[in-house]
Amino acid sequence: MKLRGKHFASPDASPALPSPKRFSLKVALWLLDSPRLGDKPSVKHLAGRMLKQPARQGVVVAQSRLGQMLCRDCGNARDRRIGHELLRQAARAGDRRAQLEFGRLCQAQEPEQARYWLELAAGQGSQEARRLLRQWFPA
Known part of the structure; x- marks a missing residue:
């Protein structure tokens, strides 16, 4: 059977679907900005995990939000130091x-x-x- 257009097995077969990274970034930001959910520690932890990869890849908004969370909500010096660096990077990028x-x-x-x-x-x-x-x- 011959299908018209692109093959379904090709990596760019469905450009209309959001990438998983972009999706996780949007969900994390939605969770943090939600009035009922954003202040709960478990939600912050989940959002932080979702922001980690985009922040490593240089997504400025992810660096900014994760940096703020690490500086404000973490008790250990290592996390605060990482948060400080993420904030510095996002600030230099104009956030x-x-x-x-x-x-x-x-x-x-x-x-x-x-x-x-x-x-x-x-x-x-x-x-x-x-x-x-x-x-x-x-x-």
């Missing part, structure tokens, strides 16, 4: 949330770095970054 969070993290030890990242986030429209700049660095 406003990451720039804001990275600025907060830098404030205690490196205030000039904090100012730099907060100014970048404020330049992208972050009201919270503007508020922190006025609070921490009055003119």
Whole structure:
């Protein structure tokens, strides 16, 4: 039997289906942004596992969200250090949330770095970054 079009066995036979990586990223972000689910530790753990691979591959939003989770919700220094690095990478790539969070993290030890990242986030429209700049660095 001859089928028209592409063979079903070819790797690009169904371009309309989302890739598993993109799907897991969207599900993880949905879980974290869900008002009822996003604060539960088990949901955060699952979302973190789903964000891990896209973050390793350089997906900026995955780096940003996973970095925030690791810095805020993890108790050990290794995870916080990894989260700090992920936030730095996402901030350098232009993610406003990451720039804001990275600025907060830098404030205690490196205030000039904090100012730099907060100014970048404020330049992208972050009201919270503007508020922190006025609070921490009055003119």
